[in-house]
Amino acid sequence: MQDYEEIVAFLGEWGPYQKFIFFILSFSTFSNGFCGLSFVFVGDVPExxxxxxxxxxxxxxxxxxxxxxxxxxxxxxxxxxxxxxxxxxxxxxxxxxxxxxxxxxxxxxxxxxxxxxSKEQYISTIVSEWDLVCKDHWKAPFSVSMFFAGVLVGSLVSGQLSDRFGRKLVLFGTMAVQSIFGIAQVFAPSWEIFCLFNFLIGLGQISNYVAAFVLGSEILGKSTRLTYSTLGVCISYALGYMLLPFIAYFLRNWRMLLLALSLIGLTYIPLWWLIPESPRWLLVKGRVKEAEEIFQYIAKKNGVTLPEVLLDEPELEDMRTRQAQSYTVFHLVKTYNIRAITVINVLIWITTAVGYHGLSLSTSNLHGDNYLNCFFCAAIEVPAYTAAWLFLQKFPRRCTLSSTTLFGGAVLILTQFMPSDISGLTTALVMSGKLATTCGFSMIYVYTAELYPTAVRNMGVGFSSMASRIGSIVSPYVFHLGVYDKFLPFTVMGILTAFLGPLVLLLPETFKIPLPDTFEQMQNVKGLKCGSTSKGHIRSYKKGKPEHNDQNNEEN
Known part of the structure; x- marks a missing residue:
């Protein structure tokens, strides 16, 4: 019985159409780079x-x-x-x-x-408009937490919506939510209404990103998925982030800034006629004719011939049967081994989210120009994603991720001890910490997917990603510690990031090991050591003889 990858192999891996989809879907995440992070300027506290x-x-x-x-x-x-x-x-x-x-x-x-x-830097921010200072100083970071609370809810529902209504509909529907409520937020009459709109924008923001990620993964071949997930959507996100301080420099009124950023979302409307639905999802839903029309279109663009018989009924039925198999979150904690992996993953994702979003929001705590600091903080993500892509291609996961987080934590802790008259060195250390944290955040998506078996892989990544939103919600209050000491947020984030170093070493190594399809093929959690790929595990995997069975899993 052929799987989906074998069925569509005739289309090729990197033809003209795949290149087009790669870049156009990557572009769809561009606006995610400034959505939410605009609070660096919208919610800044003037003198x-x-x-x-x-x-x-x-x-x-x-x-x-x-x-x-x-x-x-x-x-x-x-x-x-x-x-x-x-x-x-x-x-x-x-x-x-x-x-x-x-x-x-x-x-x-x-x-x-x-x-x-002071009007020296801003005409107005939400802080100056609604007096979010002194006894109400908690309201500014709470506004960002509401955005990330929306992201959390979006994480819970986006997968189910995408599976039920299709990747394309959810992608454009959530783009519309993001743009419509972004424009509505410009006219918010009070802080409470602003927070409500921020929640709704957050709900659309993550769902849009996830839908683009899934759609690209299902249309593109397996040889380009790693590049798409680390360089494609991530660098497009970073470019959007880099545009934020440029627009904010010329629009010092928070309402005008949000309006300009929201109107950029209207440029996505023509993409509706350029991006197809996922043919893989259409086949699973029994919409074979629509899927074949997409295959015919791709084949025409790539200059290849469509086979006379693409899918027979037994193959379709097998795909539907596998899709219909039911798994719940309980399966992520069913045995000691998978439970340990899930708990460690959740801690890593939460802590990394605190570090990444805390550093992104803390540019106002640095010396120098806020706009330049924000631009540098965004630009550093491009080499970070490139480094993550290279590391994932060439090096073992555990040692690379552990070393990256230890380095990031160490340089952030050092900022507390820098003399106040050497502000450039402090900024360089923070940017180095941001590079390491961003690189690690990008890598854990792929690493987590490699740890879980096929049956619960999407659920495992989704659950870990959802847990990271807890860290996102907390992150505004970490950067708000700068009210008491400008460098305290960096120290806290440094300690948390360094904590990940030894924690990552508890996970199994997955480099050059085939993705596990069953629970039996999963590796055990091991001790604190950097090890190479388990040759015995690869041999047993290839022979179809799992290294351990469910009973061993229960005992371990």
Whole structure:
């Protein structure tokens, strides 16, 4: 009985049509690069201090003395308190010159009349528009957490929607959700409505990315899937991310910035007539005629001849039977071995998500220009994805991923010890940490898929990816630690990232080992060591004699 790969082998692996689909589906993830990460500018906190009403009869000298000075890293005006205005008014009438008074002994009060914000960098952000500072400072990172909460829900439902209604419909439907609610968010009248729209945008964002990933994987041949999943969609995402600071530099009003970014989604409308449905999904659903029409079109574009008999009924029935086999999340924890792999994977995905998103959102904590820092943070992803692709092609998974995360964690921890006058070195260390974290994040997608058997592979990757959204939701509060110390977020992320080094070594090695089709063919979790491919495992796999059976799995 032929499998799907053998059935469509006549189409070739890298013909003109596959190249076209590779690039056009990669382009569909372009807008994901700035969706969510726009908060770096939309939610940035401008310099601010208590507003002193302009109708008060105070001299300029007294106005300058109304805000207390506090000692932090340097002497600066308080952001959340002022001296009691009724006392200041009484004193100003008696003492025209405040230099003869010890003003610091006056009782303080909160900013009862609001705040005044610096216009040096931004015309407005959501922070300055809705006063998300001082006692409401938690609301800014919560806005990002709502986006990632939407991403979490999208992770839960996108797979089921894609399996039921098709990859193409979900791809374009979620693009529409992302664009429509992105435009609606521009007109949000309150912070609460802004958060609601952020949740809905997040729901569409991940579903769009996953649908493009799955559709490309099912149309492209197996020899190009690794390149597509690491270089294609990922680098397109990075290019979108690189465009973000360029647009934000010219649009300093948060509403105009979001409008411009959302309107870019309209450029995807023509793709509806260029991207086909997955023929593999159509065959499983029994829509053979539609699948054959797509095969005929691909064959014509590639200059190959379609076989007279492409599929017979037994082959179709076998595909449907295998698709209909039911597995649940319970199978990911059924035995000790697969349970250990699942738990370790979940910890790795959550921690990596905290590091990646925390670093992406923390550019405002770095010295120098926010726009340049954001661009560098985006541009560093291109060599990171390229390195991940090379590592996956040439080197064992465990040692490579472990070394990458240890290096990333170490350089981030070092930022805490850098002298304040060497800001360039600190930025270089953070960018090195971002490179390592991004490289690791890209690699774990492929590594996780290689660990699970075919029966639950999609479920295993999906469950791990869903767990990573917990890390994404937490990440805004990690970067928000910069309110207390600019380098504290990098230290926390460095410790978490370094923790992954030894944790990865607990997983089995999968390099040059055939993908397991059954639970019996899975490798056992081993000790903390960097090992090469198990030759015995490969021999037993090729002979069709599993190295261990379900009973051994239960005992292990």
């Amino acid at each position: 601010h201090r208590c507003l002193i009403p302009g109708n008060l009869n105070l001299s300029e000298t007294w106005r300058n003395r109304t805000i207390p000075l506090i000692q932090g890293a340097e002497l600066q005006h308080s952001k959340c308190t002022r001296y009691r205005l009724n006392v200041i008014m009484n004193l100003s009438e008696t003492f025209p010159d405040p230099d003869f008074l010890n003003v610091s002994e006056i009782e303080q009060e909160p900013c009862l009349d609001g705040w005044e914000y």
